Amino acid sequence: MLIAKLNAGRDDEDPAGRSDDDGAAPEAWSAPTAQAPLDATVRLPGSKSLTGRELILSALADGPGLLRAPLHSRDSQLMIDALRALGTGIEEIGEAGDFGADLRIAPADPLFGSTTVACGLAGTVMRFVPPVAALALGPTAFDGDPYARKRPMRPVLDALRALGADIADEGRGALPFTVHGTGSLRGGRVELDASLSSQFVSALLLSAPRFDEGVHVVHTGERVPSLPHIEMTLEVLRARGVDATATGDGEWRVAPGPIEARELAIEPDLSNAAPFLAAALAAGGSVAVPGWPETTTQVGDRLRELLPAFGAAVSSQDGLVRVTAGGQLRGARLHLPDAGELAPTLVGLAALAAHGSEDFPGEPSEITGIGHIRHHETDRIAALVNEIRGLGGDAVELEDGIALRPAKLHGGAWRAYEDHRIATTGALIGLRVPGVSVDDIGTTAKTLPDFPRMWARMLGIAGPSAGTAASDPPPANGALGLSGFVGGLLPGFGG
């Protein structure tokens, strides 16, 4: 029996979760294998997408604002640093909770360029900040991680130019580029092809109240992916008194006007709930996430309808969403153009369904409509197919998705490609398949600064000394959150 080894976060870790200063490769992380059904409650830090949007809107607002329970992670820190570089006052206030401090934001008027912005690998920073920089005085130079230079930018840069911005990118249509801000932007009607990323549209809409004529965005290409994220953009604008509407299929308008300053709380990140809730299917048992909003624009809310496709039971009561499962996963056919952000986790579940168990044969799955995830932190379709095949799986790369055919998985190396969701998918598969090691678990710090410790606590294998508690403390009876744990693998598990 494999005893799970754990590298559950070290005090000397770079908070950004990157490799060591000397450039050495990070140590591989042995994914813990579940020894018994789970019985865990996992609290999650704030939504990356809501934190990023509210930081932008707070920086452009008509007065000082306050964000409670924002996400503190590599992506949100990059957003904070970018807005600070443009002159915004952003201050941590109050006692830092489990997931960090609240933020007070003092908008700058005017915003000043003559600075640089590091985007890391954050799509939200590289897409959402350039329109803000166009409203600043002076040039702002943007660059990011090596792979960030491969992520598509051209539609949003060309659209900004059509709206009056001066941007130098030497024809690359990608990072690095410089936005020569003049303190204002004309705005108006603009056509763009957002079939590679909804973030192109959200980028324009978010800053548009501050454009002289607002904006009218008309999408010209194939289907726009991740539409709930555009709905989220409209919703956060409306909540600040902005006239923001979807005016037709692939058309959105934002009227010029003030953005109200607000004090608000950021919802937990429901997309980051995915690997934890999915863990109940991988390991059996139950995992619950508290603080689930009653209504939300977060696409992670769809987990409640998607996880039953793999055989889970989902209950929601008083803000607690609980996923419960037995030892067997069912295969599923899912078409997910709106929910590409959830796809890596669901592909991980599909690989486990195809693996089956001692008692059940594997079942096939197909997940389609997710061609755009080739343009995320890595080509997620190619990465997932490679890594699943590396563990013995039979994954087939489709143009817009992945098919999984029944095949037994075995342990082995799982590469993360600096992609937080590929890393957590390796952890998920490792719950059931002994011997999976993830090459760079620290990359999860992009949106989850404490993932290894949260994962360990979900499994009941990290003691109270784990410091910043990421899931509820172990029960007083010392059961460490595992019910019915008798040691060894239960029938139907780990096979």
Ligand SMILES: O=C(O)C1=C[C@@H](OP(=O)(O)O)[C@@H](O)[C@H](O)C1
């Ligand atoms: O606007 C946002 O906050 C996001 C939009 C989506 O991007 P795509 O439209 O590129 O999928 C999503 O996948 C990403 O994680 C966050």
Ligand SMILES: C=C(OP(=O)(O)O)C(=O)O
């Ligand atoms: C696609 C993602 O990130 P980004 O905001 O960098 O596009 C993601 O978090 O899944």
